[in-house]
Amino acid sequence: MKVLLAGNEAIARGAWEAGVRVASGYPGTPSTEILEALAQYDGVIAEWAPNEKVALDVAVGAAYAGARAMAVMKHVGLNVAADSFFAASMTGVEGGLVIVSADDPGMHSSQNEQDNRLYCKFARVPCLEPSDSQEAKDLVGIALALSEEFDTPVLLRTTTRIAHSSTLVELGERQPPAAVPDYRIDASKYVMVPANARRRHPVIEERIARLARWAESFPCNRVEWRDRSLGIVCNGVAYQYAREVFPQASILRLGMTYPLPKDLVRRFANGVQRLLVLEELDPFLEEEIRLLGLPVLGKEVFPICGELDPSTVRECAIRAGLLAESERPPAVEIPSPPLPARPPILCAGCPHRAVFHVLRKLRLLVAGDIGCYTLAYLPPQAAVHTCGCMGASIGVAHGIAQAGSPQRRVAVIGDSTFLHTGLPALINLAYNQARAPVIILDNCTTAMTGHQDHPGTGRTLRGEERARVDLSAVARSLGVQHVECVDSYDLAAVERAVRAALSAEGPAVVIARRECALLPAVRRTWQPLSVDAGRCNGCGLCLQLGCPALVRSDSIDQATGRPRVRIDSLLCTGCAVCSQVCARGAIPRKDRHH
Amino acid sequence: MSGYDFLLVGVGGQGTLLASDVLAATGMRAGFDVKKSEVHGMAQRGGSVTSHVRWGEKVFSPLIGRGEVGYMVAFEKLEAVRFAGLLRPGAVIIVNDRAIPPISVSAGNDRYPSDEEVRAALAAVSTSVHFVPAVPIAERLGEVRANNVVLLGALSRFVEVPLECWLAAIAERVPARTLEINQAAFLAGRQADL
Ligand SMILES: Cc1ncc(C[n+]2csc(CCOP(=O)(O)OP(=O)(O)O)c2C)c(N)n1
Numbered sequence: 001m002k003v004l005l006a007g008n009e010a011i012a013r014g015a016w017e018a019g020v021r022v023a024s025g026y027p028g029t030p031s032t033e034i035l036e037a038l039a040q041y042d043g044v045i046a047e048w049a050p051n052e053k054v055a056l057d058v059a060v061g062a063a064y065a066g067a068r069a070m071a072v073m074k075h076v077g078l079n080v081a082a083d084s085f086f087a088a089s090m091t092g093v094e095g096g097l098v099i100v101s102a103d104d105p106g107m108h109s110s111q112n113e114q115d116n117r118l119y120c121k122f123a124r125v126p127c128l129e130p131s132d133s134q135e136a137k138d139l140v141g142i143a144l145a146l147s148e149e150f151d152t153p154v155l156l157r158t159t160t161r162i163a164h165s166s167t168l169v170e171l172g173e174r175q176p177p178a179a180v181p182d183y184r185i186d187a188s189k190y191v192m193v194p195a196n197a198r199r200r201h202p203v204i205e206e207r208i209a210r211l212a213r214w215a216e217s218f219p220c221n222r223v224e225w226r227d228r229s230l231g232i233v234c235n236g237v238a239y240q241y242a243r244e245v246f247p248q249a250s251i252l253r254l255g256m257t258y259p260l261p262k263d264l265v266r267r268f269a270n271g272v273q274r275l276l277v278l279e280e281l282d283p284f285l286e287e288e289i290r291l292l293g294l295p296v297l298g299k300e301v302f303p304i305c306g307e308l309d310p311s312t313v314r315e316c317a318i319r320a321g322l323l324a325e326s327e328r329p330p331a332v333e334i335p336s337p338p339l340p341a342r343p344p345i346l347c348a349g350c351p352h353r354a355v356f357h358v359l360r361k362l363r364l365l366v367a368g369d370i371g372c373y374t375l376a377y378l379p380p381q382a383a384v385h386t387c388g389c390m391g392a393s394i395g396v397a398h399g400i401a402q403a404g405s406p407q408r409r410v411a412v413i414g415d416s417t418f419l420h421t422g423l424p425a426l427i428n429l430a431y432n433q434a435r436a437p438v439i440i441l442d443n444c445t446t447a448m449t450g451h452q453d454h455p456g457t458g459r460t461l462r463g464e465e466r467a468r469v470d471l472s473a474v475a476r477s478l479g480v481q482h483v484e485c486v487d488s489y490d491l492a493a494v495e496r497a498v499r500a501a502l503s504a505e506g507p508a509v510v511i512a513r514r515e516c517a518l519l520p521a522v523r524r525t526w527q528p529l530s531v532d533a534g535r536c537n538g539c540g541l542c543l544q545l546g547c548p549a550l551v552r553s554d555s556i557d558q559a560t561g562r563p564r565v566r567i568d569s570l571l572c573t574g575c576a577v578c579s580q581v582c583a584r585g586a587i588p589r590k591d592r593h594h
Numbered sequence: 595m596s597g598y599d600f601l602l603v604g605v606g607g608q609g610t611l612l613a614s615d616v617l618a619a620t621g622m623r624a625g626f627d628v629k630k631s632e633v634h635g636m637a638q639r640g641g642s643v644t645s646h647v648r649w650g651e652k653v654f655s656p657l658i659g660r661g662e663v664g665y666m667v668a669f670e671k672l673e674a675v676r677f678a679g680l681l682r683p684g685a686v687i688i689v690n691d692r693a694i695p696p697i698s699v700s701a702g703n704d705r706y707p708s709d710e711e712v713r714a715a716l717a718a719v720s721t722s723v724h725f726v727p728a729v730p731i732a733e734r735l736g737e738v739r740a741n742n743v744v745l746l747g748a749l750s751r752f753v754e755v756p757l758e759c760w761l762a763a764i765a766e767r768v769p770a771r772t773l774e775i776n777q778a779a780f781l782a783g784r785q786a787d788l
Binding site for chain 2: 004029030032033108109132160161164165166167168237240241243244309310311314329330331332333334335336337339340341342343344345346347372375379380448450540543544546548550551552568570
């Protein structure tokens with residue numbers, strides 16, 4: 001039976017069919033739906049871990065025990081898990097181990113566009129890349145078999161366009177997992193002290209050489225002969241663009257991009273007049289092919305930065321003289337005024353908004369972190385001043401404090417991010433007594449990536465109830481004496497708590513707590529407010545909150561000549577933060593049922 | 595069997611993902627090869643969003659090239675203009691008659707284009723431009739959030755696929771308790787004055 005599956009759903013299906021027993025990961029666009037989909041199947045343990053390193057260690061342990069295992073993360077997650085990744089390459093495995101890395105060319109939802117194929121070369125781990133959902137499913141099973149045959153972890157690399165595109169997939173049956181054997185103790189292989197590691201290094205070099213020979217006849221590395229004047233080497237979604245834009249060209253599609261099947265590449269190159277590499281991001285295949293001494297075109301034609309699409313590919317090819325000018329579709333001039341941009345923003349009812357309103361009012365320097373709240377770097381809040389990678393806020397604020405910066409500063413970090421990598425930084429801040437209050441923005445979920453549970457929500461990926469990590473108790477146990485918890489929607493309380501934390505003697509933590517307004521249970525309690533037109537004089541104070549539910553109306557206040565404010569009832573949740581900033585009481589609260 | 599290239603544009607949170615699901619499922623039921631591509635994550639936080647849905651005998655790229663979109667469904671007027679440059683001249687354009695002003699407009703720093711400007715921009719691409727009052731239509735049916743399906747109903751007039759394929763796709767994709775209202779919304783859009 002054929003069904004339409006997104007790349008991520010297909011990977012989950014592939015893991016289930018291939019008899020994966022244990023899967024662990026941390027959410028991150030564009031990888032998140034893989035574990036969410038896998039959790040819908042029976043017979044698999046699918047878990048959220050607090051971060052990617054822990055997730056990979058769990059998968060490694062399961063593979064050491066002889067089970068098939070999978071770790072899932074977005075591209076930057078592999079930075080967090082890199083230590084474990086290199087270690088797993090050194091030890092090898094008993095059961096198959098596949099690591100899914102979802103890269104994000106174009107940075108639809110990421111802070112960089114690193115190309116994780118380089119990690120494969122770095123750690124001597126084979127890299128498989130699907131071109132559609134069918135291959136995404138099939139390559140999971142192939143990766144696990146390869147892992148077992150060659151005693152190596154295998155990286156399955158997707159990109160946003162594969163992860164979030166849906167294509168037709170033929171479903172298969174589940175291959176029942178073999179019984180987990182008695183644990184095989186082998187210290188010389190699994191204890192990487194220098195003496196053992198020195199013996200293992202030649203083993204992994206020899207392993208990757210054998211894999212390169214295997215790749216020569218791997219059916220997913222496939223030549224499609226058409227016209228011989230142009231030959232295109234491509235991978236992943238770029239294969240689809242090659243077929244679309246160069247329907248006549250011969251193609252070498254690599255389903256395994258590391259290690260390279262050198263003889264196959266040479267044969268293909270010798271069979272065509274001109275050789276072109278079409279790949280997103282880094283010139284990875286291009287450089288490997290140059291090392292073979294073959295003349296090849298690649299990044300002189302196509303960009304390194306950003307995501308490819310058929311138009312970009314076509315335009316670059318026309319400019320390089322690879323396609324005729326007549327291939328360019330006619331462009332239509334659109335007569336339009338300059339259009340206002342529409343960047344992502346904090347949603348109506350977002351509990352983070354109120355906290356940043358206070359931070360801006362107090363003119364604090366804010367070391368920020370990654371999550372929905374990063375969006376408060378934009379006006380009108382403009383109250384996030386640094387954000388590099390997950391968990392950095394607390395350490396950065398600590399460093400700013402220790403540098404002796406005169407500016408009053410705080411760190412802000414979401415609940416999920418705090419448990420991901422904020423915890424060791426808070427231990428450090430308490431231990432070394434740095435003067436930078438930490439505000440944990442606890443919206444009781446991982447909102448940015450679509451509401452995943454975490455150890456602080458007290459629910460697992462499968463929705464089972466667990467004891468929730470008590471953030472106040474954690475902070476106190478680390479030696480933070482000043483710990484206060486407030487309702488994020490209560491502007492006065494938030495301001496009082498932040499001021500108190502700033503004047504506290506030692507390290508201080510404020511937990512600003514209020515559930516994300518988009519959580520299904522909260523949505524049911526929405527009660528849109530409305531503006532009392534008799535009181536509103538269009539002063540615009542409420543618009544300083546930057547809430548999308550507040551808009552200028554067509555009705556003009558006669559006294560001031562200003563347009564009054566109106567509330568879009570499709571967007572308003574009734575959080576009543578605007579009621580608190582309105583000086584004229586023009587936005588009456590409604591009684592909320594909790 | 596000639597293909598269809600659809601572009602859905604709107605503001606994150608407006609229901610473009612569900613609509614593109616229904617559209618893809620309809621194409622499958624009509625016997626096409628189908629690809630659908632959309633962006634999740636950060637862009638869903640009130641930013642501009644697009645989904646590409648392609649039907650054809652054999653579809654390669656999940657993304658439609660610039661100048662090759664044959665059908666656009668815009669869930670918001672400003673977004674219709676923003677992405678008009680991707681359309682093929684003469685494309686069918688279905689526009690929700692709804693404005694969601696970006697924050698910079700509410701703050702008074704930017705101007706939202708007037709209806710005349712929106713119409714002029716779209717008229718440069720095509721004469722087949724259809725504004726649909728999908729919000730009031732859905733409101734009358736008692737579920738304003740079904741306005742996305744009203745727009746699909748309007749689109750369906752221009753797509754040569756049996757009505758059963760659409761209705762079955764809706765049944766497959768929307769939660770059972772909202773099925774009736776969504777099918778009613780679809781039919782209301784299909785019958786709306788264009
Ligand atoms: C290493 C790494 N893993 C995952 C992500 C994806 N990601 C970005 S923010 C975030 C967590 C957001 O949750 P939280 O801190 O609770 O803030 P919220 O979005 O709920 O406000 C995740 C998982 C990332 N950017 N980097």
